[in-house]
Amino acid sequence: MKKPLFIGSAVAIVTPFTDNGVDYQTLTELIEFQIKGGSDAIVVCGTTGEASTMPDNEHIAVIKFAVETINKRIPVIAGAGSNDTRHAIELSKAAEAVGADGILSVTPYYNKATQKGLYEHFKLIANNVKIPIVLYNVPGRTNLNINSETIKALAAIDNIIAVKECNLGQVGDLVNLCGEDFAVYSGDDNTVLPVLSLGGKGVISTMANIIPQDTHNMVVKFFQGDINGAIKLQLQTLNLIKALFSEVNPIPVKAAVNLLGFKAGQCRMPLTELSDDNLELLRAEMKAYGLI
Template identity: 55%
Template sequence: MARPIFEGSGVAVVTPFTSTGVDYAKLEKLVEFHIKNKSDAIIICGSTGEASTMPDEEHISVIKACVDAVAGRVPVIAGTGSNDTNHGIHLSQEAVKAGADALLVVTPYYNKCTPEGLFRHYKAIADNSDAPIVLYNVPSRTNVNISPDVLYRLADIENIVAIKECNLGQVPEILSKCGDRFDFYSGEDGLAVPLASLGGKGVISVVANILPEFMSTMMHAYLDGDTKKARDMQVEIIPMVKAMFCEVNPIPVKEAMNILGMGVGPCRLPLCEMSSKNHDYVADVLSKYDTSAVKAFFG
């Protein structure tokens, strides 16, 4: 696959659950909603998709169901990260067999590996898969940061082509070391346009679960040179971003989707329902945005 994997807004899609398992019919409907409403890529089985609570068989089944529903219309990027390198290799190979176009691989967590261990972890996964790999750097969740020095070394690996960066303060240093050897995607909805100003190709978005066309339009406005429109839209979306992260993701976004009638079900333990106070806060914020596309599609 040629770089970039996508430009614009890739939705970090939630996984719809029932009390007994994955709601595959609803997953297919979510995919159709996102394609109809201009999401530029589907990111499946990431942190927003609660992959950490899925056994391997279910994890790969969800990827396969998403790939089948997308049917080649936009890229599918599958989360395959693990803090066990061999497990990460296994998930990556199975995701490719399931048809994923690219892999999103989060840093190992809990183990607290050294920079050398981090480099070897990613190299091992890349060496055992031909698929394009998007590194996922989210120190707030993993307590591990991919430093610019490690990224400089990883840039020599042919199929490591991009990074979803949530530690945006280090992006200028990464650019000074790596130049254009990586494509950047913002992992923060509230800073998507600022990262684009540094050469970012887009955002991997939580908010796009609710406002996919808004997020895509915002990013393409910047990429097409309408910086004022993009800036104004970035400012406009900030209250929604704050609401979607008032508790641990994906609790608020699933709550919002259920309020809007999208019927994505609960989160899995150890995530649980949000407080009644935050439920009311999310509902109030939702009322201030145009969610007519959701209502039209989901009834």
């Protein structure tokens, strides 16, 4: 039987940058904020962590730092995907070598592989590491969907244990096809409750960067049978989520982390600063939520 890496909320944590690299002091503060706030796992060097702008040595150094700082208190899931299968294998092996508890592996982007190609891509990655793999299906960024039947075939591989699913329309099919052993996580903050209601195990979350406790509690309440409490939390977050996605992620959430008082810095190019109008929207929603 496959054991999920986590049940609940995993934060897709931002990477704080300076002009010269990573601000490890602030990263430590953010990690401690997440653990204190109840996050059930930390995803480092994912989309929200701007992995696409990080050279491999920096990428692996951040994973290693997170592993050592967290020190087994909660699982560390390392973003290690690529649209080059050989590169994805190298990153995955390196993440395993520095102690990551699992990896998050995104659908290959730009190449637009066939479903057979997707299967072979993830199978090769799985064959080269022993740690658990969470697939990351995000058609909005990759312009490509991993079909339910392909995920079913991948779920038969021992160390492919879960999917971060951003295609809500196929969540029910995945639960039916893959069974209880395979964890389905919401990849979108505004669909946590719908995914849970269809058999999901939690969320890999952007909003948890600023509201870790509420994101964790939403899932906990659902599994404890407090469905109304979980729904109330989901509805309470919706306006904040709109502000957090007023521009492409992670531009707004990084601004939000800065508004909380952390020195997360700016996003790396080609991402730019949040516009003045959207910054005011974000500030207003964070104030309405009681965050600032």
